[in-house]
Amino acid sequence: MGEPLYMDVVNALYEGKVQGKVESIPSIVGGRYGLSSKEFTPAMVKAIFDEIKKDAPKNHFTIGINDDVTHTSLPFDHTFSTEGEDVFRGLFYGLGSDGTVSANKNSIKIIGDYTENYAQGYFVYDSKKAGAVTVSHLRFGMKPIRSSYLINTAKFVACHQWAFLEKYDMLKDAAKNSIFLLNSHYSPEEVWNQLPREVQKDIIEKEIKLYVIDGYKVAKETGMGDKINTIMQTCFLLFLTFFLKMKQ
Secondary structure (H helix, E strand, C coil), rough: CHHHHHHHHHHHHHHHHHCCCCCCCCCCCEEEEHHHHCCHHHHHHCCCCHCCCCCCCCEEEEECCCCCCCCCECCCCCCCCCCCCCCCCEEEECCCCCCHHHHHHHHHHHHHHHCCCCCEEEEEECCCCCEEEEEEEEECCCCCCCCCCCCCCCCEEEEECCCHHHCCCCCEEEEEEEEEEEEEECCCHHHHHHHHHHHHHHHHHCEEEEECCCHHHHHHHHHCCCCCHHHHHHHHHHHHHHHHHCCC
């Protein structure tokens, strides 16, 4: 027994051997991915091929989940990536209805239409949408982008709501030497002592550059009310422009 494709292959080879059309049946390994709606990334593909190369590979494996009951899951390196260093990868954490997603869609249109760069965006919403967290995954680069999965090694992370620092692991997907842009009501001199210890630890260990701006204050002073999306977008485009110029 096994997955449908696995059973088709096994039956075809077995019948071929019975009928004398196949001399011997090779080692056949099957498994499952996408369980619990997990992403299927190049790191997982690499782990599968590494397992198959073993003398006794694990059959009926799972990948992407941590199966601590039947122990069928394969370990994989979460940091492995096939994307080049010339691809900009950014993560944006916003609050539903604060304009973050709209601003990021505008950024994609601007970069894609008015520069020579290719652009890609994935957007993850909470079921409640308004008032809940939204996560935008943006990629830009000079070559076509075919990464059909979410970002897990971001070079730029933006947190548009201070409250998210206590609720989410903001920097788990941040790459080493990446940039962290934080919307903060604390000044640059005060912000470090106000950060949760876990965030401080990630910044130090990953050598992340931290930038802060009081987006709400700037939005209010410029007549935008509580809409910070344009303010944060301006900061992001500044970093993106610098990155793209460095890679040309």
